Amino acid sequence: MPLYKMTLAYDGTAYQGWQVQPERDTIQQRVQAALTRMAKSSVDVVAAGRTDSGVHAFGQVAHFQLVREILPEGILRGLNTMLPEDIRVRTVAEAKPEFHARYSARSKTYRYRLECAPVPLPFTSRFTLHYPYELDREALTRGACAFAGEHAFDAFRASSCNAKTTTRTVLASRWLDDGSELIYEVTATGFLQHMIRNMVGTLLEIGRGKRAVESIPHLLERGDRTEAGPTAAAKGLTLIEVHYA
Structure with a gap:
Protein backbone atom coordinates (compact mmCIF):
# COMPACT_ATOMS: atom_id res chain seq x y z
CA MET A 1 0.00 0.00 0.00
CA ALA A 95 6.66 9.07 1.41
CA LYS A 96 9.24 6.50 2.44
CA PRO A 97 7.74 3.43 4.18
CA GLU A 98 9.23 4.41 7.55
CA PHE A 99 7.79 7.94 7.55
CA HIS A 100 5.32 8.80 10.31
CA ALA A 101 3.84 12.30 10.50
CA ARG A 102 3.92 12.36 14.30
CA TYR A 103 6.80 10.12 15.36
CA SER A 104 9.23 11.24 12.64
CA ALA A 105 8.81 14.91 13.63
CA ARG A 106 11.73 16.51 15.47
CA SER A 107 9.92 19.71 16.52
CA LYS A 108 7.03 22.04 15.73
CA THR A 109 6.75 25.81 15.40
CA TYR A 110 3.62 27.74 16.40
CA ARG A 111 2.79 31.43 16.29
CA TYR A 112 0.34 33.33 18.47
CA ARG A 113 -0.83 36.61 16.91
CA LEU A 114 -1.97 39.70 18.80
CA GLU A 115 -3.74 42.63 17.10
CA CYS A 116 -2.52 45.64 19.09
CA ALA A 117 -4.31 48.44 17.19
CA PRO A 118 -7.12 50.29 19.03
CA VAL A 119 -9.62 49.01 16.48
CA PRO A 120 -9.08 45.48 15.10
CA LEU A 121 -9.17 44.89 11.36
CA PRO A 122 -12.05 42.68 10.19
CA PHE A 123 -9.69 40.87 7.79
CA THR A 124 -7.57 39.40 10.58
CA SER A 125 -10.01 39.04 13.49
CA ARG A 126 -10.47 35.30 12.94
CA PHE A 127 -6.75 34.70 13.39
CA THR A 128 -5.66 37.24 16.01
CA LEU A 129 -6.49 38.14 19.58
CA HIS A 130 -7.36 41.82 19.91
CA TYR A 131 -5.15 43.14 22.70
CA PRO A 132 -5.02 46.97 22.64
CA TYR A 133 -3.13 47.34 25.91
CA GLU A 134 0.22 48.92 26.71
CA LEU A 135 2.83 46.18 26.92
CA ASP A 136 6.39 46.26 28.21
CA ARG A 137 8.22 44.76 25.21
CA GLU A 138 11.48 44.23 27.10
CA ALA A 139 9.67 42.29 29.84
CA LEU A 140 7.89 40.20 27.18
CA THR A 141 11.23 39.34 25.56
CA ARG A 142 12.78 38.36 28.89
CA GLY A 143 9.72 36.29 29.75
CA ALA A 144 9.85 34.44 26.42
CA CYS A 145 13.54 33.63 26.95
CA ALA A 146 12.75 32.15 30.38
CA PHE A 147 10.86 29.28 28.69
CA ALA A 148 13.88 28.13 26.65
CA GLY A 149 15.38 24.76 27.50
CA GLU A 150 14.06 21.50 28.95
CA HIS A 151 11.38 21.89 31.61
CA ALA A 152 8.39 20.13 33.12
CA PHE A 153 5.42 22.19 31.93
CA ASP A 154 2.83 21.01 34.48
CA ALA A 155 1.88 24.63 35.28
CA PHE A 156 1.10 25.30 31.63
CA ARG A 157 -1.02 22.32 30.61
CA ALA A 158 -4.78 21.92 30.60
CA SER A 159 -6.42 20.19 33.55
CA SER A 160 -7.75 17.62 31.06
CA CYS A 161 -4.28 16.86 29.67
CA ASN A 162 -3.43 13.18 30.14
CA ALA A 163 0.13 13.16 28.73
CA LYS A 164 2.33 10.57 30.45
CA THR A 165 5.22 13.02 30.78
CA THR A 166 5.15 16.81 30.99
CA THR A 167 8.81 17.42 30.12
CA ARG A 168 9.33 19.27 26.85
CA THR A 169 12.31 21.09 25.32
CA VAL A 170 11.69 24.61 24.03
CA LEU A 171 14.23 25.27 21.28
CA ALA A 172 13.23 28.87 20.52
CA SER A 173 10.89 31.35 22.19
CA ARG A 174 10.65 34.93 20.97
CA TRP A 175 8.41 37.87 20.12
CA LEU A 176 8.18 39.32 16.60
CA ASP A 177 7.00 42.88 15.98
CA ASP A 178 5.01 43.18 12.76
CA GLY A 179 3.52 46.66 12.77
CA SER A 180 0.13 46.55 14.42
CA GLU A 181 0.63 42.87 15.22
CA LEU A 182 2.76 41.36 17.94
CA ILE A 183 3.57 37.69 17.38
CA TYR A 184 4.82 35.10 19.84
CA GLU A 185 6.76 32.35 18.07
CA VAL A 186 7.79 29.15 19.83
CA THR A 187 9.52 25.99 18.63
CA ALA A 188 9.68 22.88 20.81
CA THR A 189 10.10 19.14 20.63
CA GLY A 190 6.45 18.83 21.56
CA PHE A 191 3.60 20.59 23.33
CA LEU A 192 1.03 19.71 25.94
CA GLN A 193 -2.68 20.53 25.63
CA HIS A 194 -3.18 24.31 25.95
CA MET A 195 0.53 24.72 26.76
CA ILE A 196 1.23 27.58 24.34
CA ARG A 197 -2.00 29.41 25.13
CA ASN A 198 -1.22 29.22 28.86
CA MET A 199 2.32 30.45 28.21
CA VAL A 200 0.92 33.39 26.21
CA GLY A 201 -1.60 34.23 28.94
CA THR A 202 1.22 34.31 31.48
CA LEU A 203 3.50 36.38 29.22
CA LEU A 204 0.75 38.95 28.68
CA GLU A 205 0.40 39.38 32.44
CA ILE A 206 4.14 40.04 32.54
CA GLY A 207 3.84 42.54 29.70
CA ARG A 208 1.15 44.44 31.61
CA GLY A 209 3.13 44.46 34.85
CA LYS A 210 0.78 42.09 36.64
CA ARG A 211 3.51 39.59 37.43
CA ALA A 212 7.32 39.49 37.37
CA VAL A 213 9.46 37.77 34.75
CA GLU A 214 10.98 35.80 37.63
CA SER A 215 7.61 34.10 38.16
CA ILE A 216 8.23 31.83 35.15
CA PRO A 217 11.13 29.82 36.67
CA HIS A 218 9.03 29.59 39.85
CA LEU A 219 6.04 28.25 37.89
CA LEU A 220 8.20 25.72 36.02
CA GLU A 221 9.61 24.48 39.31
CA ARG A 222 6.32 24.43 41.26
CA GLY A 223 4.14 23.00 38.48
CA ASP A 224 0.94 24.54 39.83
CA ARG A 225 -1.48 25.46 37.03
CA THR A 226 -3.50 27.72 39.34
CA GLU A 227 -0.51 30.02 39.78
CA ALA A 228 0.03 30.63 36.04
CA GLY A 229 -1.80 33.08 33.79
CA PRO A 230 -5.12 32.57 32.00
CA THR A 231 -5.52 30.53 28.83
CA ALA A 232 -5.31 32.82 25.79
CA ALA A 233 -8.08 32.47 23.19
CA ALA A 234 -7.64 29.67 20.65
CA LYS A 235 -8.13 31.88 17.60
CA GLY A 236 -4.74 33.57 17.90
CA LEU A 237 -2.78 30.30 17.58
CA THR A 238 -1.50 28.76 14.33
CA LEU A 239 0.67 25.71 13.69
CA ILE A 240 3.28 27.11 11.30
CA GLU A 241 5.66 24.25 10.56
CA VAL A 242 6.54 20.69 11.49
CA HIS A 243 10.28 20.01 11.35
CA TYR A 244 11.74 16.69 10.21
CA ALA A 245 15.32 15.46 9.93
Missing part, protein backbone atom coordinates in the same frame (compact mmCIF):
# COMPACT_ATOMS: atom_id res chain seq x y z
CA PRO A 2 1.55 3.32 -1.05
CA LEU A 3 2.22 5.85 1.73
CA TYR A 4 1.67 9.58 1.19
CA LYS A 5 2.69 12.70 3.06
CA MET A 6 0.65 15.89 2.80
CA THR A 7 0.83 19.43 4.14
CA LEU A 8 -2.40 21.18 5.07
CA ALA A 9 -3.53 24.70 5.92
CA TYR A 10 -6.83 25.39 7.61
CA ASP A 11 -8.92 27.99 9.35
CA GLY A 12 -9.94 26.19 12.53
CA THR A 13 -12.70 28.63 13.51
CA ALA A 14 -15.62 26.41 12.54
CA TYR A 15 -14.12 23.09 13.68
CA GLN A 16 -13.82 21.19 16.96
CA GLY A 17 -10.11 20.68 16.48
CA TRP A 18 -8.23 18.14 14.38
CA GLN A 19 -9.18 14.80 15.94
CA VAL A 20 -12.31 12.88 14.96
CA GLN A 21 -15.01 13.12 17.64
CA PRO A 22 -18.53 11.67 17.66
CA GLU A 23 -21.10 14.09 16.22
CA ARG A 24 -18.48 16.88 15.98
CA ASP A 25 -17.19 18.59 12.85
CA THR A 26 -13.39 18.18 12.81
CA ILE A 27 -10.55 18.64 10.32
CA GLN A 28 -9.54 14.97 10.42
CA GLN A 29 -13.10 13.85 9.77
CA ARG A 30 -13.39 16.11 6.73
CA VAL A 31 -10.06 15.03 5.24
CA GLN A 32 -10.67 11.31 5.85
CA ALA A 33 -14.13 11.53 4.32
CA ALA A 34 -12.73 13.19 1.18
CA LEU A 35 -9.92 10.63 0.84
CA THR A 36 -12.32 7.72 1.45
CA ARG A 37 -14.58 9.05 -1.27
CA MET A 38 -11.63 9.40 -3.65
CA ALA A 39 -10.08 6.00 -2.90
CA LYS A 40 -13.43 4.19 -2.65
CA SER A 41 -12.17 2.53 0.57
CA SER A 42 -11.72 3.61 4.18
CA VAL A 43 -8.67 5.84 4.76
CA ASP A 44 -7.12 6.83 8.09
CA VAL A 45 -5.16 10.09 8.29
CA VAL A 46 -2.52 10.62 10.97
CA ALA A 47 -1.36 14.18 11.73
CA ALA A 48 1.82 15.50 13.30
CA GLY A 49 -0.20 17.32 15.96
CA ARG A 50 -3.81 17.40 17.15
CA THR A 51 -4.71 21.08 17.10
CA ASP A 52 -7.46 22.13 19.52
CA SER A 53 -10.86 23.58 18.70
CA GLY A 54 -10.51 26.96 17.01
CA VAL A 55 -6.75 26.64 16.41
CA HIS A 56 -5.44 27.13 12.86
CA ALA A 57 -2.66 25.62 10.77
CA PHE A 58 -0.45 26.76 7.92
CA GLY A 59 1.89 23.77 7.93
CA GLN A 60 0.11 20.78 9.46
CA VAL A 61 1.63 17.52 8.18
CA ALA A 62 -0.21 14.20 7.89
CA HIS A 63 0.27 10.78 6.34
CA PHE A 64 -2.11 8.20 4.91
CA GLN A 65 -2.10 4.97 2.92
CA LEU A 66 -4.23 4.04 -0.07
CA VAL A 67 -5.09 0.54 -1.32
CA ARG A 68 -4.08 1.61 -4.84
CA GLU A 69 -1.58 4.12 -6.14
CA ILE A 70 -2.88 7.52 -7.22
CA LEU A 71 -0.58 10.22 -8.53
CA PRO A 72 0.12 12.87 -5.87
CA GLU A 73 -1.03 15.68 -8.18
CA GLY A 74 -4.34 13.86 -8.66
CA ILE A 75 -4.80 13.55 -4.90
CA LEU A 76 -3.96 17.23 -4.42
CA ARG A 77 -6.42 18.36 -7.06
CA GLY A 78 -9.16 15.98 -5.94
CA LEU A 79 -8.95 16.85 -2.26
CA ASN A 80 -9.03 20.60 -2.87
CA THR A 81 -12.09 20.10 -5.05
CA MET A 82 -13.96 18.11 -2.39
CA LEU A 83 -12.86 19.89 0.80
CA PRO A 84 -14.46 23.12 2.05
CA GLU A 85 -12.61 26.34 1.31
CA ASP A 86 -11.37 26.70 4.89
CA ILE A 87 -9.33 23.49 4.53
CA ARG A 88 -6.64 23.40 1.83
CA VAL A 89 -4.11 20.71 0.97
CA ARG A 90 -0.90 22.53 0.05
CA THR A 91 1.29 19.59 -1.00
CA VAL A 92 1.06 15.82 -1.52
CA ALA A 93 4.04 13.51 -2.11
CA GLU A 94 4.83 9.82 -1.84
Whole structure:
Protein backbone atom coordinates (compact mmCIF):
# COMPACT_ATOMS: atom_id res chain seq x y z
CA MET A 1 0.00 0.00 0.00
CA PRO A 2 1.55 3.32 -1.05
CA LEU A 3 2.22 5.85 1.73
CA TYR A 4 1.67 9.58 1.19
CA LYS A 5 2.69 12.70 3.06
CA MET A 6 0.65 15.89 2.80
CA THR A 7 0.83 19.43 4.14
CA LEU A 8 -2.40 21.18 5.07
CA ALA A 9 -3.53 24.70 5.92
CA TYR A 10 -6.83 25.39 7.61
CA ASP A 11 -8.92 27.99 9.35
CA GLY A 12 -9.94 26.19 12.53
CA THR A 13 -12.70 28.63 13.51
CA ALA A 14 -15.62 26.41 12.54
CA TYR A 15 -14.12 23.09 13.68
CA GLN A 16 -13.82 21.19 16.96
CA GLY A 17 -10.11 20.68 16.48
CA TRP A 18 -8.23 18.14 14.38
CA GLN A 19 -9.18 14.80 15.94
CA VAL A 20 -12.31 12.88 14.96
CA GLN A 21 -15.01 13.12 17.64
CA PRO A 22 -18.53 11.67 17.66
CA GLU A 23 -21.10 14.09 16.22
CA ARG A 24 -18.48 16.88 15.98
CA ASP A 25 -17.19 18.59 12.85
CA THR A 26 -13.39 18.18 12.81
CA ILE A 27 -10.55 18.64 10.32
CA GLN A 28 -9.54 14.97 10.42
CA GLN A 29 -13.10 13.85 9.77
CA ARG A 30 -13.39 16.11 6.73
CA VAL A 31 -10.06 15.03 5.24
CA GLN A 32 -10.67 11.31 5.85
CA ALA A 33 -14.13 11.53 4.32
CA ALA A 34 -12.73 13.19 1.18
CA LEU A 35 -9.92 10.63 0.84
CA THR A 36 -12.32 7.72 1.45
CA ARG A 37 -14.58 9.05 -1.27
CA MET A 38 -11.63 9.40 -3.65
CA ALA A 39 -10.08 6.00 -2.90
CA LYS A 40 -13.43 4.19 -2.65
CA SER A 41 -12.17 2.53 0.57
CA SER A 42 -11.72 3.61 4.18
CA VAL A 43 -8.67 5.84 4.76
CA ASP A 44 -7.12 6.83 8.09
CA VAL A 45 -5.16 10.09 8.29
CA VAL A 46 -2.52 10.62 10.97
CA ALA A 47 -1.36 14.18 11.73
CA ALA A 48 1.82 15.50 13.30
CA GLY A 49 -0.20 17.32 15.96
CA ARG A 50 -3.81 17.40 17.15
CA THR A 51 -4.71 21.08 17.10
CA ASP A 52 -7.46 22.13 19.52
CA SER A 53 -10.86 23.58 18.70
CA GLY A 54 -10.51 26.96 17.01
CA VAL A 55 -6.75 26.64 16.41
CA HIS A 56 -5.44 27.13 12.86
CA ALA A 57 -2.66 25.62 10.77
CA PHE A 58 -0.45 26.76 7.92
CA GLY A 59 1.89 23.77 7.93
CA GLN A 60 0.11 20.78 9.46
CA VAL A 61 1.63 17.52 8.18
CA ALA A 62 -0.21 14.20 7.89
CA HIS A 63 0.27 10.78 6.34
CA PHE A 64 -2.11 8.20 4.91
CA GLN A 65 -2.10 4.97 2.92
CA LEU A 66 -4.23 4.04 -0.07
CA VAL A 67 -5.09 0.54 -1.32
CA ARG A 68 -4.08 1.61 -4.84
CA GLU A 69 -1.58 4.12 -6.14
CA ILE A 70 -2.88 7.52 -7.22
CA LEU A 71 -0.58 10.22 -8.53
CA PRO A 72 0.12 12.87 -5.87
CA GLU A 73 -1.03 15.68 -8.18
CA GLY A 74 -4.34 13.86 -8.66
CA ILE A 75 -4.80 13.55 -4.90
CA LEU A 76 -3.96 17.23 -4.42
CA ARG A 77 -6.42 18.36 -7.06
CA GLY A 78 -9.16 15.98 -5.94
CA LEU A 79 -8.95 16.85 -2.26
CA ASN A 80 -9.03 20.60 -2.87
CA THR A 81 -12.09 20.10 -5.05
CA MET A 82 -13.96 18.11 -2.39
CA LEU A 83 -12.86 19.89 0.80
CA PRO A 84 -14.46 23.12 2.05
CA GLU A 85 -12.61 26.34 1.31
CA ASP A 86 -11.37 26.70 4.89
CA ILE A 87 -9.33 23.49 4.53
CA ARG A 88 -6.64 23.40 1.83
CA VAL A 89 -4.11 20.71 0.97
CA ARG A 90 -0.90 22.53 0.05
CA THR A 91 1.29 19.59 -1.00
CA VAL A 92 1.06 15.82 -1.52
CA ALA A 93 4.04 13.51 -2.11
CA GLU A 94 4.83 9.82 -1.84
CA ALA A 95 6.66 9.07 1.41
CA LYS A 96 9.24 6.50 2.44
CA PRO A 97 7.74 3.43 4.18
CA GLU A 98 9.23 4.41 7.55
CA PHE A 99 7.79 7.94 7.55
CA HIS A 100 5.32 8.80 10.31
CA ALA A 101 3.84 12.30 10.50
CA ARG A 102 3.92 12.36 14.30
CA TYR A 103 6.80 10.12 15.36
CA SER A 104 9.23 11.24 12.64
CA ALA A 105 8.81 14.91 13.63
CA ARG A 106 11.73 16.51 15.47
CA SER A 107 9.92 19.71 16.52
CA LYS A 108 7.03 22.04 15.73
CA THR A 109 6.75 25.81 15.40
CA TYR A 110 3.62 27.74 16.40
CA ARG A 111 2.79 31.43 16.29
CA TYR A 112 0.34 33.33 18.47
CA ARG A 113 -0.83 36.61 16.91
CA LEU A 114 -1.97 39.70 18.80
CA GLU A 115 -3.74 42.63 17.10
CA CYS A 116 -2.52 45.64 19.09
CA ALA A 117 -4.31 48.44 17.19
CA PRO A 118 -7.12 50.29 19.03
CA VAL A 119 -9.62 49.01 16.48
CA PRO A 120 -9.08 45.48 15.10
CA LEU A 121 -9.17 44.89 11.36
CA PRO A 122 -12.05 42.68 10.19
CA PHE A 123 -9.69 40.87 7.79
CA THR A 124 -7.57 39.40 10.58
CA SER A 125 -10.01 39.04 13.49
CA ARG A 126 -10.47 35.30 12.94
CA PHE A 127 -6.75 34.70 13.39
CA THR A 128 -5.66 37.24 16.01
CA LEU A 129 -6.49 38.14 19.58
CA HIS A 130 -7.36 41.82 19.91
CA TYR A 131 -5.15 43.14 22.70
CA PRO A 132 -5.02 46.97 22.64
CA TYR A 133 -3.13 47.34 25.91
CA GLU A 134 0.22 48.92 26.71
CA LEU A 135 2.83 46.18 26.92
CA ASP A 136 6.39 46.26 28.21
CA ARG A 137 8.22 44.76 25.21
CA GLU A 138 11.48 44.23 27.10
CA ALA A 139 9.67 42.29 29.84
CA LEU A 140 7.89 40.20 27.18
CA THR A 141 11.23 39.34 25.56
CA ARG A 142 12.78 38.36 28.89
CA GLY A 143 9.72 36.29 29.75
CA ALA A 144 9.85 34.44 26.42
CA CYS A 145 13.54 33.63 26.95
CA ALA A 146 12.75 32.15 30.38
CA PHE A 147 10.86 29.28 28.69
CA ALA A 148 13.88 28.13 26.65
CA GLY A 149 15.38 24.76 27.50
CA GLU A 150 14.06 21.50 28.95
CA HIS A 151 11.38 21.89 31.61
CA ALA A 152 8.39 20.13 33.12
CA PHE A 153 5.42 22.19 31.93
CA ASP A 154 2.83 21.01 34.48
CA ALA A 155 1.88 24.63 35.28
CA PHE A 156 1.10 25.30 31.63
CA ARG A 157 -1.02 22.32 30.61
CA ALA A 158 -4.78 21.92 30.60
CA SER A 159 -6.42 20.19 33.55
CA SER A 160 -7.75 17.62 31.06
CA CYS A 161 -4.28 16.86 29.67
CA ASN A 162 -3.43 13.18 30.14
CA ALA A 163 0.13 13.16 28.73
CA LYS A 164 2.33 10.57 30.45
CA THR A 165 5.22 13.02 30.78
CA THR A 166 5.15 16.81 30.99
CA THR A 167 8.81 17.42 30.12
CA ARG A 168 9.33 19.27 26.85
CA THR A 169 12.31 21.09 25.32
CA VAL A 170 11.69 24.61 24.03
CA LEU A 171 14.23 25.27 21.28
CA ALA A 172 13.23 28.87 20.52
CA SER A 173 10.89 31.35 22.19
CA ARG A 174 10.65 34.93 20.97
CA TRP A 175 8.41 37.87 20.12
CA LEU A 176 8.18 39.32 16.60
CA ASP A 177 7.00 42.88 15.98
CA ASP A 178 5.01 43.18 12.76
CA GLY A 179 3.52 46.66 12.77
CA SER A 180 0.13 46.55 14.42
CA GLU A 181 0.63 42.87 15.22
CA LEU A 182 2.76 41.36 17.94
CA ILE A 183 3.57 37.69 17.38
CA TYR A 184 4.82 35.10 19.84
CA GLU A 185 6.76 32.35 18.07
CA VAL A 186 7.79 29.15 19.83
CA THR A 187 9.52 25.99 18.63
CA ALA A 188 9.68 22.88 20.81
CA THR A 189 10.10 19.14 20.63
CA GLY A 190 6.45 18.83 21.56
CA PHE A 191 3.60 20.59 23.33
CA LEU A 192 1.03 19.71 25.94
CA GLN A 193 -2.68 20.53 25.63
CA HIS A 194 -3.18 24.31 25.95
CA MET A 195 0.53 24.72 26.76
CA ILE A 196 1.23 27.58 24.34
CA ARG A 197 -2.00 29.41 25.13
CA ASN A 198 -1.22 29.22 28.86
CA MET A 199 2.32 30.45 28.21
CA VAL A 200 0.92 33.39 26.21
CA GLY A 201 -1.60 34.23 28.94
CA THR A 202 1.22 34.31 31.48
CA LEU A 203 3.50 36.38 29.22
CA LEU A 204 0.75 38.95 28.68
CA GLU A 205 0.40 39.38 32.44
CA ILE A 206 4.14 40.04 32.54
CA GLY A 207 3.84 42.54 29.70
CA ARG A 208 1.15 44.44 31.61
CA GLY A 209 3.13 44.46 34.85
CA LYS A 210 0.78 42.09 36.64
CA ARG A 211 3.51 39.59 37.43
CA ALA A 212 7.32 39.49 37.37
CA VAL A 213 9.46 37.77 34.75
CA GLU A 214 10.98 35.80 37.63
CA SER A 215 7.61 34.10 38.16
CA ILE A 216 8.23 31.83 35.15
CA PRO A 217 11.13 29.82 36.67
CA HIS A 218 9.03 29.59 39.85
CA LEU A 219 6.04 28.25 37.89
CA LEU A 220 8.20 25.72 36.02
CA GLU A 221 9.61 24.48 39.31
CA ARG A 222 6.32 24.43 41.26
CA GLY A 223 4.14 23.00 38.48
CA ASP A 224 0.94 24.54 39.83
CA ARG A 225 -1.48 25.46 37.03
CA THR A 226 -3.50 27.72 39.34
CA GLU A 227 -0.51 30.02 39.78
CA ALA A 228 0.03 30.63 36.04
CA GLY A 229 -1.80 33.08 33.79
CA PRO A 230 -5.12 32.57 32.00
CA THR A 231 -5.52 30.53 28.83
CA ALA A 232 -5.31 32.82 25.79
CA ALA A 233 -8.08 32.47 23.19
CA ALA A 234 -7.64 29.67 20.65
CA LYS A 235 -8.13 31.88 17.60
CA GLY A 236 -4.74 33.57 17.90
CA LEU A 237 -2.78 30.30 17.58
CA THR A 238 -1.50 28.76 14.33
CA LEU A 239 0.67 25.71 13.69
CA ILE A 240 3.28 27.11 11.30
CA GLU A 241 5.66 24.25 10.56
CA VAL A 242 6.54 20.69 11.49
CA HIS A 243 10.28 20.01 11.35
CA TYR A 244 11.74 16.69 10.21
CA ALA A 245 15.32 15.46 9.93
